[in-house]
Amino acid sequence: MPDIDTKPRTDTRPKTRKKTQRPRLHKVILLNDDYTPREFVVQVLKAVFRMSEDQAYRVMMTAHRRDACVVAVYTKDVAESKASEGTEHGRKAGHPLTFTTEPEE
Numbered sequence: 001m002p003d004i005d006t007k008p009r010t011d012t013r014p015k016t017r018k019k020t021q022r023p024r025l026h027k028v029i030l031l032n033d034d035y036t037p038r039e040f041v042v043q044v045l046k047a048v049f050r051m052s053e054d055q056a057y058r059v060m061m062t063a064h065r066r067d068a069c070v071v072a073v074y075t076k077d078v079a080e081s082k083a084s085e086g087t088e089h090g091r092k093a094g095h096p097l098t099f100t101t102e103p104e105e
Contacts, residue, residue, distance in 0.1 A: 023075045023076065024075075024076065024103055024104070025073050025074065025075060025076075025079075025103075025104040026073070026074060026075070026076045026079035026080070026101045026102060026103055026104060027070045027071075027072075027073050027079070027101065027102055027103075027104050028049075028070070028071045028072050028073070028074065028079050028082050028083050028086075028099055028100075028101055029068050029069065029070055029071065029083075029099065029100045029101070029102065030045075030059060030060070030063040030068065030069050030071050030086075030098075030099055031063065031067070031068050031098045031099070031100060032063045032064050032066075032067045032068060033095075033096045033097065033098065035095060035096055036090060036095040036096060036097045037095070038060055038064070040090075040093060040095060040097070041056075041060045041063075041097060042056040042057055042060050043056075044086050044089045044090065044097065045059055045060065045071065045086075047089070048082055048085050048086045048089065049071055049072055049082065049086075059071055071086075071099065073104055076101070076103075079101045080101050082099070083099035083100060083101045084099075086099040087099050
């Protein structure tokens with residue numbers, strides 16, 4: 001008969017696992033101005049943020065009434081990229097259209 005080792009097994013690896021944290025999210029905010037045409041704002045929201053006509057109109061009107069409106073929430077890199085792209089569309093057309101980002105609380 002083979003010799004069987006009956007000693008308990010000791011595992012040297014720790015039992016804890018590191019949890020990966022989700023990246024912090026950032027809001028993209030549309031700032032109202034008195035010069036950019038409403039129709040142009042709707043076009044930019046549709047093109048950059050893939051909104052429907054209805055959604056884009058509601059976001060634009062909210063920004064118009066409240067001076068700012070959260071457009072969408074993304075990871076930091078995506079939010080900054082979308083905000084820059086939207087602002088750049090405005091600049092190329094000669095409008096002061098501005099999107100900003102800020103961390104979500």
